[in-house]
Amino acid sequence: MFELLGVPPQALFGQLLLGLINGAFYAILSLGLAVIFGLLNVINFAHGAQYMMGAFATWMLLQYFGVPYWGALVAAPVLVGIFGMLLERLFLSRLYHLDHLYGLLLTFGLALIIEGLFRQQFGSSGLPYTNPIPGGANLGFMFLPYYRAWVVAFSLFVCFGTWFLIEKTKLGSYLRAATEKRDLVQAFGVNVPRMITLTYGFGVGLAALAGVLAAPIYTVNPLMGSNLIIVVFAVVVIGGMGSILGAILTGFGLGIVEGFTKVFYPEASNTVIFILMAIVLMIRPAGLFGTQR
Amino acid sequence: MAEAGAALLKVKDLHAWYGESHILHGVDFEVHQGQVVTLLGRNGAGKTTTLRAIIGLLRRREGSILCEGAETIRLPSNRIARLGLAYCPEERGIFASLNVRENLLLPPVVKPGGMTEEEVHRLFPQLQARAASQGTKLSGGEQQMLAIARILRTGARLLLLDEPTEGLAPVIVRQIGTIIRTLKQRGFTILLVEQNFHFAATVSDCHYVVEHGHIIDRIDNRELAANRSKLEAYLGV
Numbered sequence: 329m330f331e332l333l334g335v336p337p338q339a340l341f342g343q344l345l346l347g348l349i350n351g352a353f354y355a356i357l358s359l360g361l362a363v364i365f366g367l368l369n370v371i372n373f374a375h376g377a378q379y380m381m382g383a384f385a386t387w388m389l390l391q392y393f394g395v396p397y398w399g400a401l402v403a404a405p406v407l408v409g410i411f412g413m414l415l416e417r418l419f420l421s422r423l424y425h426l427d428h429l430y431g432l433l434l435t436f437g438l439a440l441i442i443e444g445l446f447r448q449q450f451g452s453s454g455l456p457y458t459n460p461i462p463g464g465a466n467l468g469f470m471f472l473p474y475y476r477a478w479v480v481a482f483s484l485f486v487c488f489g490t491w492f493l494i495e496k497t498k499l500g501s502y503l504r505a506a507t508e509k510r511d512l513v514q515a516f517g518v519n520v521p522r523m524i525t526l527t528y529g530f531g532v533g534l535a536a537l538a539g540v541l542a543a544p545i546y547t548v549n550p551l552m553g554s555n556l557i558i559v560v561f562a563v564v565v566i567g568g569m570g571s572i573l574g575a576i577l578t579g580f581g582l583g584i585v586e587g588f589t590k591v592f593y594p595e596a597s598n599t600v601i602f603i604l605m606a607i608v609l610m611i612r613p614a615g616l617f618g619t620q621r
Numbered sequence: 622m623a624e625a626g627a628a629l630l631k632v633k634d635l636h637a638w639y640g641e642s643h644i645l646h647g648v649d650f651e652v653h654q655g656q657v658v659t660l661l662g663r664n665g666a667g668k669t670t671t672l673r674a675i676i677g678l679l680r681r682r683e684g685s686i687l688c689e690g691a692e693t694i695r696l697p698s699n700r701i702a703r704l705g706l707a708y709c710p711e712e713r714g715i716f717a718s719l720n721v722r723e724n725l726l727l728p729p730v731v732k733p734g735g736m737t738e739e740e741v742h743r744l745f746p747q748l749q750a751r752a753a754s755q756g757t758k759l760s761g762g763e764q765q766m767l768a769i770a771r772i773l774r775t776g777a778r779l780l781l782l783d784e785p786t787e788g789l790a791p792v793i794v795r796q797i798g799t800i801i802r803t804l805k806q807r808g809f810t811i812l813l814v815e816q817n818f819h820f821a822a823t824v825s826d827c828h829y830v831v832e833h834g835h836i837i838d839r840i841d842n843r844e845l846a847a848n849r850s851k852l853e854a855y856l857g858v
């Protein structure tokens with residue numbers, strides 16, 4: 329058995345896996361934020377609440393309708409995404425000609441309302457959700473729970489699938505073009521308002537998907553989103569708003585950094601991302617992959 | 622001859638605003654089927670604003686813009702484009718996040734009968750070789766070619782071209798002149814914005830002079846020589 333700087337491999341790889349799991353959530357959430365910000369120019373502060381809604385939708389689908397995890401994996405993001413599209417049509421779409429700040433304030437307010445309603449209804453102690461893939465494999469150097477392996481693998485698939493969709497397909501070329509020059513794309517005959525609604529729905533659906541993945545790991549709790557989203561915004565600041573691939577790489581990378589910090593210097597594990605954020609802000613204010621706009 | 626076709630585009634008493642500033646003060650003109658018509662005028666006269674108003678890119682516009690008889694003044698720009706209008710902006714509007722081919726294929730087909738990608742490449746051979754380059758890595762002339770090329774595939778019959786020769790070398794200006802004449806032969810109708818009336822004279826059927834958001838004169842291309850001194854005074858050249 330080898331040891332690294334006096335750290336047993338069980339602990340090291342265990343934390344690495346935890347880091348990857350957190351990184352997966354950071355990546356999916358910051359990806360959704362980046363897609364929304366790119367096209368809508370809105371910093372979606374309701375993202376955490378929408379992630380929480382994804383977890384609750386998963387729980388409710390099982391509890392009230394008997395829909396198992398695998399059904400919720402599809403249904404919850406779709407339902408929460410549709411809810412997002414309604415928000416966009418009813419409220420957000422009225423703010424596009426105003427400053428960024430209005431969208432931010434609106435989504436922040438919506439997040440508070442949504443979280444308040446869920447707390448009112450379900451309390452804040454949290455609801456358990458049964459692990460759909462119990463058990464795990466002993467790899468010798470570590471124990472690998474199957475569900476966590478699934479979360480990491482599926483998140484990678486979702487992230488790179490989204491990257492491929494945006495960067496390599498015709499549909500993605502509309503999104504990229506509209507992100508640059510929305511008016512011109514519309515003047516070519518593309519129904520950009522509808523595209524904006526669908527894109528917001530897609531970004532919200534991604535947040536909800538992260539919520540589905542989280543339900544069996546963390547307890548389903550009305551405040552689960554607001555705790556996570558603060559770190560995700562730090563991740564976004566580090567990665568920069570400009571790039572899809574940047575959001576993915578920064579998300580996973582920072583999860584891993586956090587995991588290693590837990591092993592080597594646990595005292596800093598809750599703050600390391602914010603320290604990195606401060607450093608990046610000093611050296612590259614637009615973020616590692618960001619472009620000034 | 623110039624008035625032979627039906628009015629494809631009829632602009633009447635067009636007013637337009639940028640925020641609070643009232644830029645167009647009642648613009649009137651027509652473009653007939655198969656014609657090349659120019660809007661001439663000094664910098665800041667309102668030529669670009671007129672094109673942007675026609676394609677629906679301004680938040681506030683009033684008056685009447687009939688396209689094949691259909692009123693478009695209250696339509697959003699995507700619906701206007703679907704009537705068969707296509708816009709090539711003054712700043713060219715090439716997308717940096719798209720490669721040349723993606724830029725070329727971006728505008729959706731709005732009507733049948735547009736050029737195929739192959740026909741477009743025959744007209745603009747230099748674009749094919751650069752298909753995988755980032756759109757904005759092209760030279761200014763190539764970007765202008767790309768900006769024109771991409772609206773030929775869409776089936777739009779009325780092209781709005783805003784100063785396609787601006788800032789380009791004489792050899793490229795001549796190339797663009799050839800292309801505009803070819804497009805006219807193929808039956809496209811073109812509304813061209815120009816400051817360079819020497820160039821406009823080589824491609825257009827008729828010229829409208831724009832000043833301070835009004836049309837102040839209309840000169841048939843055949844009468845251009847006779848009106849040369851008047852035109853020079855309008856344009857301050």
Ligand SMILES: Nc1ncnc2c1ncn2[C@@H]1O[C@H](COP(=O)(O)OP(=O)(O)O)[C@@H](O)[C@H]1O
Nearest residue numbers: 639642644662663664665666667668669670671
């Ligand atoms: N985005 C804008 N906001 C405010 N004013 C503008 C804007 N664009 C153009 N203008 C003003 O509108 C007038 C007409 O401009 P424009 O149509 O671009 O002129 P031209 O194309 O004939 O050179 C000018 O006085 C210009 O300053």
Ligand SMILES: [Mg+2]
Nearest residue numbers: 668669670711
């Ligand atoms: Mg202009």
